[in-house]
Amino acid sequence: MAEVLVYVDHVDGAVRKPTLELLTLARRVGEPVAVALGKGAADTAATLAEHGATRVLTHDAAEYADYLVVPKVDALQAAYEAVSPAAVLVPSSAEGKEIAARLALRIGSGIITDAVDLEAGDEGPVATQSVFAASFTTKSRVSKGTPVITVKPNSAAVEAAPAAGAVEALSVTFSDQATGTKVTGRTARESTGRPELTEAAIVVSGGRGVNGAENFGIIEALADSLGAAVGASRAAVDAGWYPHTNQVGQTGKSVSPQLYIANGISGAIQHRAGMQTSKTIVAINKDAEAPIFDLVDYGVVGDLFDVVPQLTEEIKTRKG
């Protein structure tokens, strides 16, 4: 069976969930060979093997942390040349898409970004994408070269499928471009203890109706009662009530959780672009005419300052 390269997104050896989803999808089109780079790369092997990686190619060098994107492109290209895979899959993070694009150009291959599903086809993998603010679904394939495809988080359920996961050292020679953009400083984001927004099974979001940074506490309390991530609409972010990293929408993150709860969000097209593929959608809004109600499975027309605390209390009671 043909091999498929899977680029591993990890933090100091801890593999992030979208990579495990990618391994599940990769098995539909071939045998997954994982590529893990940077600090802790070899520590990813056990988890990757458990989820189907037959081989794990690893390489660590200071360049991965000290310079932007290109060292990782050089390494993925080295893996591509060593493996001659049938496809290359990369998580659809901002950095993942940049790495994938540059690799695709170098190897003369087409690229598909933000796939939400992947199937084997007669002429190579067929990717499903959700476009125009999720109002259309397309099926596409790469028609030139080796398909390079980036896949969005939450596109597949993670399935364990134990494989050998043999660790092999990847040999990498960095290009002249590798050191072009220096990372001169890095401030780690403080952990909130909540799930990562794009990976969370439940997302609780607040918008204009939350009416102030101080009021986001009730949104966070609801999120915590459900073990959910907190999102915010662009209006709430632009007003400075919540960090941009939590913005859901066209210019923020797109999320596709099992449950999305929109609080005080009207549902402008830009916001819908980021959450419309959520499986179950719930909204609480004072305005019965808000477009968000066109999307919901369950909506409450009411003041979120009454409804949300009551909901949070009821969830806590039910969970005991």
Add this chain to the structure above:
Amino acid sequence: MSLRIVVTVKYVPDATGDRHFADDLTVDRDDVDGLLSELDEYAVEQALQISENSDDDVEVTVLTVGPEDAKDALRKALSMGADKAIHVEDDDLHGTDVMGTSLVLAKAIEKAGFDLVISGMASTDGTAGVIPALLAERLGVPQVTLLSEVSVEDGTVKGRRDGDAASEQLEAALPAVVSVTDQSGEARYPSFKGIMAAKKKPVESWDLSDLDIEAEEVGLEGAWTKVEAAAERPARTAGTIVKDEGEGGKQLAEFLAGQKFI
């Protein structure tokens, strides 16, 4: 010293319109009004701010690839304050994918001459967000992308990139390709004076032969990817909507419990 900035902009179908596909599975541009991609306004704004904050002689050129109507996007950028515009237009460009688009942009940027390229973080129609990285790869210059803050001084571009795990300070020598996010700073509205002045600013038109690009390298036939099917997402079945009369939170909890979320 002088600094030549090229801002890449895209003319996109209005997201609030009814966007759909044409028979050949390319984006139907006839039925929906187009406009300058909102995310590219941030790129124009940062170019203008770099220009205004510089002691050097700065020239801001806006560049687009697209049909006749795409001139509207250039006109908007000129009315914001850009100095001149380049429009690459050719019938053979219809259906070009990101690889072809990045080729045309890169050739045009090289022909125009540049010290700095500034792009928006993504277009609001395709939303792939890969053009800036592809331009850096094609032009062989550093990419300094997804910046929420950007500045240029003494031949060096600096910026802040806010990622999921960390916020990074970046630095590269010019020439370079930069992309900016919607957090980089509100884009200005064109003034009446700006709109009047824009009418007199030069707009150059180039076609594929001006850029030494063969028709087979671009367009639907030259694309490295193929859309095989496009279907409208089925309308969601109407949900249950209740009015809160004191028990709204409890009713919602009951629904969530029924769906096994609690």
